[in-house]
Amino acid sequence: MTTEIILQTIISGLLMGFIYALVAAGLSLIFGLMEIVNFAHGEFMMLSMYAAFWLYTFFGLDPLLSIPICAALLFGLGVATHYGIIRHILDAPMMVQITATFGLAIFLRSLAQFLWTPDFRTIPDPIVAGRIEVMGIFLGVPQLVASAGCVLAFAFLYLFISRTETGLALQATAQDREAASLMGIRPDRMYALGWGIGSACVAVAGVLLTSYYFIFPEVGLIFALIAYVTVAMGGFGSLIGALVAGVLIGLVEALGGLLIDPAFKYVIVFSMYLGIVLVRPKGLFGRY
Amino acid sequence: MLDVAGLEVAYGDYQVIWDVSLHVAAGEIVSVLGPNGAGKSTVLNTISGLCRPKAGRITFKGERIDGLPPYEIVGRRLAHIMERRRVFPYLTVRQNLWLGGYNPSARKERAQTLDFVFELFPRLEERESQLAHSLSGGEQQMLALGRGLMARPELLLVDEPLLGLAPAVAADMMRILRQINETGVSILFIEQNVQTALSIADRGYVLEGGHLVLDGTAEELLASADVKRIFLGG
Ligand SMILES: Nc1ncnc2c1ncn2[C@@H]1O[C@H](COP(=O)(O)OP(=O)(O)OP(=O)(O)O)[C@@H](O)[C@H]1O
Numbered sequence: 001m002t003t004e005i006i007l008q009t010i011i012s013g014l015l016m017g018f019i020y021a022l023v024a025a026g027l028s029l030i031f032g033l034m035e036i037v038n039f040a041h042g043e044f045m046m047l048s049m050y051a052a053f054w055l056y057t058f059f060g061l062d063p064l065l066s067i068p069i070c071a072a073l074l075f076g077l078g079v080a081t082h083y084g085i086i087r088h089i090l091d092a093p094m095m096v097q098i099t100a101t102f103g104l105a106i107f108l109r110s111l112a113q114f115l116w117t118p119d120f121r122t123i124p125d126p127i128v129a130g131r132i133e134v135m136g137i138f139l140g141v142p143q144l145v146a147s148a149g150c151v152l153a154f155a156f157l158y159l160f161i162s163r164t165e166t167g168l169a170l171q172a173t174a175q176d177r178e179a180a181s182l183m184g185i186r187p188d189r190m191y192a193l194g195w196g197i198g199s200a201c202v203a204v205a206g207v208l209l210t211s212y213y214f215i216f217p218e219v220g221l222i223f224a225l226i227a228y229v230t231v232a233m234g235g236f237g238s239l240i241g242a243l244v245a246g247v248l249i250g251l252v253e254a255l256g257g258l259l260i261d262p263a264f265k266y267v268i269v270f271s272m273y274l275g276i277v278l279v280r281p282k283g284l285f286g287r288y
Numbered sequence: 289m290l291d292v293a294g295l296e297v298a299y300g301d302y303q304v305i306w307d308v309s310l311h312v313a314a315g316e317i318v319s320v321l322g323p324n325g326a327g328k329s330t331v332l333n334t335i336s337g338l339c340r341p342k343a344g345r346i347t348f349k350g351e352r353i354d355g356l357p358p359y360e361i362v363g364r365r366l367a368h369i370m371e372r373r374r375v376f377p378y379l380t381v382r383q384n385l386w387l388g389g390y391n392p393s394a395r396k397e398r399a400q401t402l403d404f405v406f407e408l409f410p411r412l413e414e415r416e417s418q419l420a421h422s423l424s425g426g427e428q429q430m431l432a433l434g435r436g437l438m439a440r441p442e443l444l445l446v447d448e449p450l451l452g453l454a455p456a457v458a459a460d461m462m463r464i465l466r467q468i469n470e471t472g473v474s475i476l477f478i479e480q481n482v483q484t485a486l487s488i489a490d491r492g493y494v495l496e497g498g499h500l501v502l503d504g505t506a507e508e509l510l511a512s513a514d515v516k517r518i519f520l521g522g
């Protein structure tokens with residue numbers, strides 16, 4: 001095994017890790033805000049990939065250009081999910097909350113199968129294509145762009161949450177809803193905004209993936225599963241935790257696949273997850 | 289300024305406040321007294337909109353506010369500092385204060401209000417970039433007060449400001465409350481210790497088991513045999 005191959009694997013792992021991080025950030029934001037896990041997070045990603053696919057098919061719009069449209073669509077879907085479903089089950093028992101978003105996930109997946117068939121689709125010739133060689137290492141351009149896009153989106157999210165008035169209000173609501181409402185913050189609006197932003201995050205990741213990934217009704221499953229692990233490992237509600245854990249999982253998955261066996265890569269990822277939460281149940285950067 | 293009449297509050301089917309009436313005139317400091325579980329916090333929480341009354345009316349500056357959500361009530365210049373401070377633990381001191389002025393009616397003067405708060409609590413300015421959870425209990429209470437003041441209230445509700453404070457810090461806190469009152473802010477506060485409360489309050493109300501059992505000026509209450517019975521078991 002050459003150094004090039006190892007280096008190449010590390011870089012691919014990193015690139016994938018940033019995508020995982022953005023997907024997890026969206027999930028973590030919603031959880032941090034209202035302690036509800038969106039089990040339809042992966043399906044939201046799937047919908048955004050299909051949105052990009054149809055925008056390409058009907059209007060010839062390249063995925064890169066449809067990012068803002070898909071983000072806006074999924075922002076809307078997130079807000080609608082809050083007002084249509086979540087708002088009514090905020091104080092319901094946890095099983096009710098789980099079944100609600102789980103049910104939504106199954107509904108959306110079946111709907112996608114029904115409307116668009118279970119076929120695997122691809123975007124035949126996206127703007128970003130091919131690969132580049134740097135010092136003997138080959139990197140796919142779509143992978144590079146997708147990863148860079150996720151890093152950029154993540155940075156935006158981070159600045160928004162930590163630097164803007166609304167971001168502060170979101171954090172305050174997450175930390176103490178009652179106290180926040182006494183400041184004049186409307187918790188319900190913050191929740192809706194959180195659902196919107198969280199869904200837009202996974203939408204951006206999804207669209208960026210379409211330049212090199214298959215689009216099919218079940219595409220969100222593995223990404224969502226990894227996102228749950230990422231969030232739990234990084235610490236519920238922590239953006240930095242999502243970033244570190246996402247990158248860690250990307251790296252371990254890639255290196256595990258190379259050094260041990262590709263079939264075992266998830267075994268290694270989940271073992272790492274179990275190891276970390278056994279030692280630190282609240283995750284790497286968790287507060288709760 | 290504040291008028292509460294015939295207030296009844298229940299948590300689900302479990303009623304905890306029966307027919308409570310009280311008022312606060314402009315410029316007054318009024319204390320709500322009573323043993324644990326008497327319903328003091330519930331009364332304050334209902335005034336600020338955190339709890340909805342089952343019956344009764346709450347009027348502030350001549351307008352009904354009962355049933356309004358808290359984020360609207362604070363915009364009418366009525367701030368509430370909850371029991372146990374409830375600062376935002378993972379925001380800095382400055383961010384906590386800044387959010388205190390979030391509501392639109394306080395937002396315009398935010399920078400000046402912040403200067404005023406820092407003048408009142410120089411300690412908070414020294415620690416402005418520290419996370420709130422890392423402050424001492426006394427500092428957290430100052431932060432909670434300062435954050436409430438950022439809303440530019442005309443009436444301040446304060447729930448047990450002395451909870452868990454060392455005697456010296458508690459005395460300081462009472463002095464600060466009086467100082468805030470002197471800037472023209474009316475205060476309705478909860479305190480368990482009758483002597484301490486009535487040392488700064490003009491008047492007081494005594495709650496017991498969800499009922500208003502006594503009210504009067506500080507002198508009247510201090511001299512009352514009932515107060516001694518309720519609070520000293522004598
Ligand atoms: N969220 C709630 N749900 C149900 N019951 C509650 C709730 N909050 C308070 N109670 C009950 O209402 C009654 C009054 O509580 P409240 O907190 O208003 O009393 P308090 O006078 O502030 O007491 P303390 O001095 O201990 O703070 C108590 O019997 C309490 O158990």
Ligand SMILES: [Mg+2]
Binds near residue numbers: 328329330371447
């Ligand atoms: Mg209380």
